[in-house]
Amino acid sequence: MKKRKLLKLSFTSILLLFILLLAGITKAQNRLLIEAESFENKGGWKVDQQYFDIMGSSYLLAHGMGEAVEDATTKITFPSKGKYYIWLRTKDWAPYPIGPGKFTLKIGNEYLKEFGATGEKGWKWYEGGSITIKEPADVQLVLKDLTGFAGRCDAIYFSSNKKDVPPNNLESMNSWRKKLLGLTETPETKGKYDLVVVGGGMAGICSAITASRSGLKVALIQNRPVLGGNNSSEIRVHLMGYIDRDNHYPALGRIVRELDNGDPHNANIDGEKYGDQRKESVVNFEKNIDLFLNMHAYDVEMEGDKIKAVIARHISTNQELRFEGRFFVDCTGDGSIGFKAGADCRYGRESKSETGESLARDTADTFCLGTSNMWHASKFEETSTFPETAWALHFTKDYFLDGPTSEWFWETGFDNFDALTEAEEIRDHNFRAIYGNWSYLKNNLKEKYRNYKLDWVGFIGGKRESRRLMGDYIFSEMDRDHTNSIQADAFIPTTWSIDLHYPQDENSKYFKGQEFLSKAVHKRVKPAHIPYRCLYSRNINNLFMAGRNISTTHVRFGSTRVMRTTGLMGEVVGYATSLAIKHGTDARGVYEKHLEELKSILKGE
Structure with a gap:
């Protein structure tokens, strides 16, 4: 009898414990x-x-x-x-x-x-x-x-x-x-494309349009509400480089010209001058392009050494979409899709012993060109004030920047920050410099700046350099058309000098390790031509790249990174993709078997 009572109590305890546990689970839900x-x-x-x-x-x-x-x-x-x-x-x-x-x-x-x-x-x-x-x-x-x-x-x-x-x-x-x-492991698939373009800067837009006009079905994925990248109203950097100088291929540059909105210079207060609407209108006119604004591509699905699909998430709604493709082009600048896919890549400066370049360092390091956040102040009829900024960089009568707007040399990064993992810290350091200096001007040069007010500060960073994806050829300082034999696939003229940036000397004196101004060291060379083999991955079979993340050394990157030049890269990628699909081959196969046909297209024949 006693035994039976104990058994009953044990069952009651277990039941009570189960009820409490169930209540806890419900509560947690x-x-x-x-x-x-x-x-x-x-x-x-x-x-x-x-x-x-x-x-x-x-x-x-x-x-x-x-x-x-x-x-x-x-x-x-x-x-x-x-x-x-x-x-x-x-x-x-x-x-x-x-x-x-x-x-x-x-x-x-x-x-x-x-x-x-x-x-x-x-x-x-x-x-x-x-x-x-x-x-x-x-x-x-x-x-x-x-x-x-x-x-x-x-x-x-x-x-x-x-x-x-x-x-x-x-x-x-x-x-x-x-x-x-409630995001599923298999997000909605948005069809299957001939070419999936990730990144909507000049390189990405030109890739998409050229492929579309070659008859391919294209997805263009951009993680901002506007197209243009650094040449958009959000960042406000003007286009540089030349289309026609030393360009031996008459058809190369047509799309860049079509998108070119003139030269509003940097940090123009009139954001419309950068042509966001014009770029989007040209893209939307293309019946073969599906444009996906505000979608950030952050992951890939692989099938052997090929990308099968990229996964993107809407930057506001968090809706996820999946994009299958035969070919992909990484125009992200950071090479983020290539990196996710396992593409061979580099970051920082190579050593002189590795590249043989006169401008290379004695030892390799992680130094990168920096990021700019442009700003502008206008003069108004009414006066205005600006608060003291104890949390910002501290300026004094011995050192401050006098002027109502920024230029390209407001730049942070170098070897003080990692351009990939500390990108937010780079932008925020730019904020601390901008607001600290402006506070000094407003509170210490009151007579001069009493009617001036900040009316635009770019919060999206204009990044110059980070990861570079390696192709079958690495473009370097040694590629000089007037000294070396020209590569058979060298198409894209680099009309910008080898333009490398370093912390400005005076800025370093007052802000050692926290520099936010740069100086440019130019090496003026005759135009060399970027080989097609720099525009596809050497180990991911169906991955192209266009933009600042192509296959170059750090030194030669100084001449390839400007946006008219990156747009030309995009055009070549679009044509090459159409040939790869036409002949049932890959990017390397176009070089090995169909290079003359690619040249013929670029000549407009």
């Missing part, structure tokens, strides 16, 4: 992840996707140039009513000791604490307290900027379980994020 970039009304906040490959998502940036931006708002529905604990992912981007990116979150009628100015480095999840939800549907969230100085919010997480803390480890967080957003 009451959770909700809101990506800030998915807010319905973004107000004055900007979607910033530049660091997706580093942090796994886009985020919202309060880019107000010193004035608080308009609120971002959205409405959400909670899984059920009850108590929820809150975490918000953000970053104090300038903790010197406390940064200026302060903002707050309002849920319904309740404001949470302030975020973004903690004095801690790096992206993190911060506790935001808790809230009791009485009506689960149509709860309004409001992101309220408090400074206008680049506050940023990645995501907001709600859970009914206080111990359900979101992961900070990026690998864990990426899978956790995909699960909560």
Whole structure:
């Protein structure tokens, strides 16, 4: 009898334990992840996707140039009513000791604490307290900027379980994020294309248009709302290089000319002068091109030594799409698709013993040309003020930059930052230089600048150099048409000098290790011609590349990186892809078996 009672108690205990466990699981399932970039009304906040490959998502940036931006708002529905604990992912981007990116979150009628100015480095999840939800549907969230100085919010997480803390480890967080957003392992496939072009700068646009006019079905994927890359209203760098100088192929350059919007110079306050609409109109007119703006391609599917598909995510909605292709061209600048596919690549400067170049260093290193964020101030009838910026770079009467606009030499990177893993820190360092100098001008040269006001600061970085993908040929300083025999496949004239940048001497004196100004060291050489073999990967069978990430040495890259020249690369890739498909071969096969036909096309025959 006693034994039976014990058995009954044990069963009751087990049942009670099961009920409690079930309640715990149910409680843990009451959770909700809101990506800030998915807010319905973004107000004055900007979607910033530049660091997706580093942090796994886009985020919202309060880019107000010193004035608080308009609120971002959205409405959400909670899984059920009850108590929820809150975490918000953000970053104090300038903790010197406390940064200026302060903002707050309002849920319904309740404001949470302030975020973004903690004095801690790096992206993190911060506790935001808790809230009791009485009506689960149509709860309004409001992101309220408090400074206008680049506050940023990645995501907001709600859970009914206080111990359900979101992961900070990026690998864990990426899978956790995909699960909560309901992203499937096999996203929707957007057809199968002859050529998938990743990157919508001049190189990518010219690749897509040339392939389209050659009869190919093309997908053009661009991770911003506009085309043009560095030559867009977002970055505002003018086109350089020449189309006709020493160009032996009359058909080469037609697309570049068609897209060329003249020379508005750098940092022009009139963003329309960079021709965003013109570029998009030309692309949209092409019946064979499917244009996908705001899609960031971040992963690949491989089939042996070939890319089968790329996976892209919308930078605001987080919708994922899959793009299958016969051929792919990496026009990302960073060579990110090639890198994901396992393409051979380089980063930094080669040694003189390796390349034999007179401009090479004695030893190899990781030095890269930098990134620019342009800015502009205009004169107005009314006066204006600008706050002191203790968190920015500190300028004095002994050293400041006098003038109402920037130029190309406002540049950060070099060997102070890694151009790939520290791209956000590079942009933010540019911000600290821009705002620190402008604060000095407004507060110490008041008579001169009292009527001037910042009216444009580019938050998208104009990057020069990072990863280079290796082809069957590596273009170098040794390629000089007037001294060496010309390569049989040398088509694209490099009309820009070998233009390499280094930290400016005076800037180094005052900001050693934190330089943000550059000097250019030019070596003027007669135009050499980039071989076709620099435009396809030597180990990924169906991967082309066009743009600043082609197969060159660091030294020769100094003459290949300008945008009219990269546009010519794109045209050659478009024609070569059409030949590869016509003859059932690959990129290398075009060189080995059909080079004369490619020359004939480029001659317009």
